[in-house]
Amino acid sequence: MSTPKNGGPDAAGNTGGRVLRYVDALKEAVDQEMARDPRVFVMGLDVDDHKALQGSTRGLLQKYGPERIFTTPLAEDAMTGTAIGAAMAGLRPIHVHIRMDFLMLSMNQLVNMAAKAHYMYGGAIKVPLVVRSIIGKSWGQGPQHSQGLYSMFMHIPGLKVVAPSNAHDAKGCMLAAIRDDNPVMFVEHRLLYPTEAYVPEEMFELAPGKSRVVVPGGDVTLVGVSNMLVECLRARELLADVGVVAEVIDPIWLSPLDTDTIVKSVRKTRRLVVVDNGWTMCGAGSEIAARLAEVLGAEGISFQVERLGFAPTICPTSPTIEELFYPNPARIAQAAYRLAKPKAPEWTPDPDRAVLAYQKQFRGPF
Amino acid sequence: MSTPKNGGPDAAGNTGGRVLRYVDALKEAVDQEMARDPRVFVMGLDVDDHKALQGSTRGLLQKYGPERIFTTPLAEDAMTGTAIGAAMAGLRPIHVHIRMDFLMLSMNQLVNMAAKAHYMYGGAIKVPLVVRSIIGKSWGQGPQHSQGLYSMFMHIPGLKVVAPSNAHDAKGCMLAAIRDDNPVMFVEHRLLYPTEAYVPEEMFELAPGKSRVVVPGGDVTLVGVSNMLVECLRARELLADVGVVAEVIDPIWLSPLDTDTIVKSVRKTRRLVVVDNGWTMCGAGSEIAARLAEVLGAEGISFQVERLGFAPTICPTSPTIEELFYPNPARIAQAAYRLAKPKAPEWTPDPDRAVLAYQKQFRGPF
Amino acid sequence: MPDIDPQTLRRVYHSLRLIRRFEEEVARIYPEDKIKSPVHLSIGQESVAVGVCDALAKDDLAGGTYRGHAVYIAKGGNLNALMAELYGKDTGCTRGKGGSMHLMDIAHNVIGSSAVVGTTVPIALGYALALKREGKGRVIASFLGDGATEEGVFHESLNFAALKHLPVIFVCENNFYAIHTPISRRQAVPDAICERVKTYGIPAYRVTDADVFKIRDIVADAVPKMRRGEYGPIFLECHTYRWREHVGPANDYDAGYRSTDELQPWVDNDQIPRVAAMLEPDDRKVIDADVEKIVAASIAFAEKSPFPAAAELMTNVYA
């Protein structure tokens, strides 16, 4: 197939493997690594029930038994500490949260212990921990089931953060995360679960520190985090209708963050739209824009940048205003168009083509 | 007195009042507001013991009694929820934490309840809460007693964040924070406690949303958060020796954040050094640099920017490396000098004049 | 059968019936996708909310969990505003912003609920601090699930409530499950909740048969003592059972984590027919008819109400 389904494998130059859903790619990575490494285990609320955390842990209990995959009491703080202690002791835990919002109960252990242990204990121990969490989005998830709070973790040295945007990367990043000797915040998105991409059968690592140019272009650079990468690809299609060719970049790993690839692109396009899957203030987009300002400013290059993300408000449940809370392909395309054609009149993309990439096929509630 | 002690009142054009220490100005504001408004009360670990939270609550127990100022069990999560509930019920709590690091235990209540309650309950209730916390710095505070995590709160709509840099502002901001009908994260710094400034006897509010040009200058713009503002003023003195005139700006309120004042300055200087009192990644400096890039980029203006802050590591306790963890006047001055004189050879300020502004007179442990 | 004054009987039945019928209608409408918000139904659990709230005064406070329709209704929250909220309408009790998991009706002393388990428990302590200061003897009932008792904040809250002698009624709706995981797989000693609470010096009561009047009597007996300050907080554990799936309108007995055998005794013990049988047949007819009218009206109201205007996205972010 010529055009990539979702900015994943093809653009990565990888066309091997089978078409797999994001959720199945996640599961396959964990399954293969659990088979390879007996130290790996999975814990978290409801990972072992019949819904298998929205399918992402399906079959692991049957295959590896209750000692290597188990649910927990409702006790995020202690369970996070337990996972960290197990990692210090030489195991390789994967701690799963069905909503990223719940990580606020784990902050003390993640920020004060996981991120600092290797350093503050003089390198004597390591914390090879993976913390999976899902950014919620569907119907009326509302204020506390919709947050993308990854920039809080990007802020903390000692933590790594990754947010794969497609099935191919989900597998490669998960394998890299489990094998990493540091705590890795693995950020997933509910709407990406059913999305498909070509994924190699064999194990492979998508290591930290390299952003990917998903589709090349010369007029404007679009950077999208997690499923906002998908919306950027839709926006690129819309922009093509009006003769604006966008280069789309997927940072993949948010910490460590490779901005060189973005710098290279913006040196060319002089225009950047970065789309966060969370709020923009002190968000990933702020960091990216700031680094570009540092690098390009030093070169005397002036460029235009606009950050998009969640509206600076609380996520409402009512569909009419919830829809306005999120960036969508139309709004992304319009922002890029404004930068590319400052003198042109306001442009509104065809509404039918502009619907949220994966919102339309989704039916709730969770 | 002609030159401002610390970038506070004089520069603010306010020379009234008496010389007061930061810690006493904080206490005076709370005292005066407690006298004025019976709904105001103070809670938090050790606020009522003989050390009175490093002096900042001295005398309040004697004056207002144990119903209006009381210590709590060690239970940050529940105590934060309790303060939020009391605020919803119409009281005006001030919840105090001796170290900002401990707020990681309060994140769920602050992010998922305090920030969202007014909105998610359709405006039916308000959360007039002040959360005081102190950024630790002295001797060997180490990994978990030294963090400046305010950018995490800047990221969350619904919260306000303020970090006064001097005694004058401490009083005005505290009064504004207590009277604010929203949750306000009030960020203090241990090393600022003994610093003095002219502070009016009468009550006054230093309202959100206005940064202050503390000292004007045309060559480079220095922005410092909390006590880094003090270090920026020291850096300005050092720069003066080599003929570089810096404009120093204090954002005061970090959310809402006024960047117009900074934009105006950088339109003039084309050079910006922003100094965080925390890590730089997704920090306040990132937000400031990103906004400037958006605004000035749209105007086709190219400018140079460098962010400084905590080293991207964990705060060590050993003095030799702890010293290197923090920005100091010399490093700030050197960064500004590099921007102002790109072709000039590396410059090292006089070490005696370059010591950390307030570090030298400090004796530990807490 | 206990002798209960006819008024109470009618009031209790009306409340039980109203909750049941309201949620049955929610379940009926749900597949139409008009309610674009997760709903956690209390069908089968009504007697806890009704028993507790019926023993409270109008100006006492109560707050439920994200499974909160029952408490909202039992405490007298506006039903039209509730249905409108589920529809995401501007006339909803939180103006379409909070949805089913964040109900509030301050005018009727229903405090806000939350989608994060356990978060409302300490919030209730804050309200209780204010009530105690107010000195009018008002109390607050804070509902939580069995799963919430595993969260550390629950223990921190018990200690503080007892330490400060706060007028809080903790009500644990123990339906034996957190989503699909039985309490026996989450708690080392599943039947020790009351015993544990007592170690904080908090009187703890347990009702194992969901008897709405037993529940009501315990609260009715304790509240006056709380108003007089003789009691600080009290704790009430009520065994009950969730008939429908954890979230959504359907049954899930085919999922394998529980059986209809487990359900059956609770159906046999359903408080609604039980209390109905205690009523004069005519009274019952009147009440049933009234309930249908109220529920139908709430649907009509929700249907015809407008969605929030676009500007509402940005209103109430800050006060």
Next chain:
Amino acid sequence: MPDIDPQTLRRVYHSLRLIRRFEEEVARIYPEDKIKSPVHLSIGQESVAVGVCDALAKDDLAGGTYRGHAVYIAKGGNLNALMAELYGKDTGCTRGKGGSMHLMDIAHNVIGSSAVVGTTVPIALGYALALKREGKGRVIASFLGDGATEEGVFHESLNFAALKHLPVIFVCENNFYAIHTPISRRQAVPDAICERVKTYGIPAYRVTDADVFKIRDIVADAVPKMRRGEYGPIFLECHTYRWREHVGPANDYDAGYRSTDELQPWVDNDQIPRVAAMLEPDDRKVIDADVEKIVAASIAFAEKSPFPAAAELMTNVYA
């Protein structure tokens, strides 16, 4: 006097004395500003760490709080590395990075301590999960203060440890104060800690007189059962008393929050002279001399050790 075999007697006395003398020296040196790090001294509390750790095997694990010198020494942590750590030297047990509040000596099975109250309790559960999987019957002792029992994480941890039958010895050093606030002002029922722990199905023991041998016997009796899996976690509350100020080297009986009258019985009951009196005078002389040598050596080692190189600021951020 109980009859204890001479070896144990000598070992216990050596450990008690070493901790006391080490910390007295830290207090003596502190005003010289060579130790630029907060120190929380255990002077007066030594018998808890010694009683527990002496009953453990070398390959069992133990971890203390930020008041952790005693546990570190009692478990056999390297003393030179400890003093060097307080001096912030590169030869310190965490290479000058953690300081007094973050001690660790993995080679001697001392796990890391933390400056945030309660954080190490669940960490110990994680180690225990690994020990249980390992199947060699090793156990871990996790120390915490009375204040830490108020943190929600303590309760979450008790439940999980009991649920999973983990080989953890929770040791509560109850010195009746959190900084300057007495337990009576923080806990609704201050003397119910053991009773509460028991509701999780965890055997709980309380020693009120700090008797080092009573403490040792309880652990020595339970550990074999834990190794065989007959016991899961156990909990031990030891009453004790902090003689010095909360943080720093001085006394603070003039501060007003406590009196020397409160201190006196603990001084009278000081385990060090008590155990000393149980020894042959010659044995005692030998041990005292040895202790002085070891402590003096640790100071000399710390003094002559280099500070970390500048590059150390950035090493070990990531593994």
